[in-house]
Amino acid sequence: MARDPIPPTALRREATLAASHGEARVDPYAWLRDPDWQAVMREPARLNPAIRAHLEAENAYAGAVMAPLADFERTLEAELRGRIEAEDASVPAADGDWLYQVRYRAGGQHPIHLRRRRDATEEAVLLDGDALAAGQAFFRLGPVRHSPDHRFLAYAVDRAGAEAYTLVVRDIATGEEIAALADARGDFAWTADARSLVFTRIDRRHRPTEVWRHRLGGRRTEAELVYRESDPGFYLHVDRTESGRFVTIAAADHSMTAEVHLIDATRADGAPRCIAPRERGVDYDVTDIGTRLFIRTNADGAADFKIATAPIESPGRSHWTDVVGHRPGRMIRAMLAFRDHLVLLVRERAVPQILVWRLVDGAIRTIGFDEEAYDLGLVRGYAFATTTLRFTYGSMTRPQETWDYDLATGARALRKTQRIPSGHDPSAYVVNRLEAPSHDGTMVPLTVLRRRDRAVDGRAALVVYGYGAYGHAIPAGFAANRFSLVDRGVVYAIAHPRGGDDLGQAWYEAGKLDRKPNTFHDFIACTERLIAAGLGDPARVIAHGGSAGGLLVGAVANMRPDLWRAIVAEVPFVDVLSTMLDASLPLTPPEWFEWGNPIEDAAAYQTIRGYSPYDNIGARAYPAIYATAGLSDPRVTYWEPAKWVAKLRATATNRPTIVLRTNMEAGHAGAAGRYDKLVEVARAYAFMLHAIGLASPRPAR
Secondary structure, X not given: OXXXXXXXXXXXXXXXXXXXXXXXXXXXXXXXXXXXXXXXXXXXXXXXXXXXXHHHXXXXXXXXXXXXXXXXXXXXXXXXXXXXOOOOEOOOEEEOOEEEEEEOOOOOOOOEEEEEXXXXXXXXXXXXXXXXXXXXXXXXXXXXXXXXXXXXXXXXXXXXXXXXXXEXXXXXXXXXXXXXXXXXXXEEEEOOOOOEEEEEEEOOOOOEEEEEEEXXXXXXXXXXXXXXXXXXXXXXXXXXXXXXXXXXXXXXXXXXXXXXXXEEOOOOOOOOEEXXXXXXXXXXXXXXXXXXXXXXXXXXXXXXOEEEEEEOOOOOHXXXXXXXXXXXXXXXXXXXXXXXXXXXXEEEOOEEEEEEEEOOOOOEEEEOOOOOOXXXXXXXXXXXXXXXXXXXXXXXXXXXXEEEEEOOOOOEEEEEEOOOOOOOOHHHEEEEEEEEEOOXXXXXXXXXXEEOOOOOOOOOOEEEEOOOOOOOOOOOOOOXXXXXXXXXXXXXXXXXXXXXXXXXXXXXXXOOHHHOHHHHHHHHHHHHHHHHOOOOOOOOEEEEEEOHHHHHHHHHHHHOHHHOOEEEEEOOOOOHHXXXXXXXXXXXXXXXXXXXXXXXXXXXXXXXXXXXXXXXXXXXXXXXXXXXXXXXXXXXXXXXXXXXXXXXXXXXXXXXXXXXXXXXXXXXXXXXXXXXXXXXXXXXXHHHHHHOOOOOOOOOO
16 A cells, blocks of 8 residues: 555644543543534534534545555446346335335436235336435435335334434325424334324434334324333334234333333324333333234243244233243344244354244244254244245345245245355355364354365455454355455454353343453454464454444554554444443443443453553554544544554554544444445455555456
C-alpha cells in the first residue's frame, strides 16, 4: 500500500473526565463526540463541521493509502457480484388463497414484494424497494407484512441508518398511503380484524420503551399508547403468535430476565395482560396453539431452556407444567407452533437440530444432517393449521437450501438451492472442527474452512473470525463472500469463544461480566492452536471481528499484537469503559448486565478498565488495522472507532498502516443495497489480502 500519504492527526484537546472510583481519566479525543449526537444520528448533515472535517480527512487518507489496490478492489467486487443471483426470488409462501414472494430484479439493490392468487399466474407488485429508494442517500426496508384480510400492506423504512423507522400502511387495491408513523423501532403486528397495528416506538434516547396502537381510518400519523416500560434496562419488542390469537409485548434485558404481556388480537381495544411478572434471571418467551400457551424458559434452573405449557386463562408461573424437559448442553434456541405440532430449534455441542414434537401423543422426531458443521433456520410462514414446516439448511461449503418438511409423515421436499452463478463445487473444500486449550484449560471449539487441494504445511495465510458476546453463536453456515479469500489459499477459521452460547448457556455466562477476559484468551488460544496444527503461517495471520467482535479483536491487539499481521475491526465497540459510564447512550443501561455497571460497581470498573481497547493502547508495535464506522450508528457510536484510530496512530511505536473508513450516510450495518454492501466487503478483503501478500488479480484454484 502507498506509504507516502500522511495520515490525519487528530487534535489533542485534553479533557478530564468525571472521576470514577477514585480515578480521573484524561481523554484527548473526547471532542470527536458531537454534543448533539442524537440529532446527528437522524440527520447526519447536522454533524459539527470540525468533526466532519476530521472524519472526511480520515476517509481521504484511507482512499489514498489504498489507491494502489483500486483495480484489485474492483476485481474482488466483480467476484462477489458473480456469486449473487441477479434475478433472485424466495420460495412463494402460501396464505389462504394467496402466494407471497420476495424477488430481486437484475441490477436491483432492494427487494420487491409480490403476490398472486394460488389459481392464477398473474402477479401484482405490492412494494418495489428500488423505486422507494430512488434518489435517497440511504434506504433500508425493514419488515413487510400484509394484513390478515389481505387488504393492506404495512412496512418499515429507515432513511438514515439510525434504525429509527417510519411505519407505513398502504391500501393494496388503491396504492393509497393511509398511515405514516414516525419513530418506530421496526417491529409491529396486525390485529386479527386487520384494522389496527401494534408497534414499538423509540424514545428520545433511542430506546424502544413504548408500545402504541394505530387504528386504520383515524388520522394517518396518530396512535394511542398501549404500554410503557419504566426500567431503562429493559427493551420492548412486539410480535404475533403463530395462531394469530395474540399480540405479544416482550420486555427483556441482558440479565436473562423477561416479562411478556399478551394482547387479545381479536379485540380492538385489547389491553396487555402479564403472563408472569419479571424475576431476575428468569427468561421466557411465549406462543400458543389457540387453546393453551407454550413457554420456552430457563426457570427452575433450566439453564439451556425447557418447554412448559399453561392454560390461557391462568398463565402464571404456578401453572406452568413442563412438557419438554431441560437437558444440560442442549440449548433450545427457538420454538414454532402449529395446530398439531411444536417445532424446536436446538443446538448441542455447537451443532443444530430441529425437533418436531407431535402434540397429540408427545412423540418427538429429529431433523438432522450428516455434515460435521452446518446451520439450520426455521422459516416462519403464514399458515397455522398446516403440516408443512419450511426450514433452511447450509454449511460452510454447501450453499443454502430451502426445504419443506411434512410434520405428519417426515417427508422432505427441496424447494430451492442457492445458486452461485460464477460456479461453486462443495467438494473442492474441507470443513473441520478443532478444539483449542485456553489459558485455564477450557477446550474452545473452532470451525475451519479450507481448500481441499492445499497442503496443511504451515504456509497458508490465516483469517480468524470471532464474536463471543451476548450469547450469540456464530453459525457454520454458507457465506459466498468468503471464497474470495479461500480460493486464494487462505484458511478461514471461526473461533467460538466463551461469551457466545455455542456450547449452551454456561458457555455464555463464562464470557460475560467479570469473566469477559475469557473471551479474549480463548480467541488467542484458538489462533495459536491453528498455527500449531500447521493451518497458518504465523507471519500471515489476520484477526477479523465486528461490533462486539470488534471489541474482541481490539482487545487482543493490545494483549498479543505480535500474533497478528493485520486486524480488521468493523464498527468496533472499543471505548467500552466510557460507554458503560454514560447512562444517556442508547444501549448502556440494558448492557450493564452484559459488561457490568462501572458507575456503581468498582470491581466492574476495574474489570472493564483492564480490557477496554481504547483505554489499554500502549507504546508498542501494532499490526496494520482497518476499521470502519457509521455516522448514524446507534449501537456503536461513530466516535468510538474514530477515537481508537487516533490514539493508536499517536501511540504505536512502529508507524503501522491504520485506516478508518466512516460511512457518512449509514449506520451499524453499513450500506443497505445488496450490491453497495459488496463494495464495503471488497475494500476490507483487499486490505486483508494485501497484508498477507495475496493481492493477486485472480484466485489460484
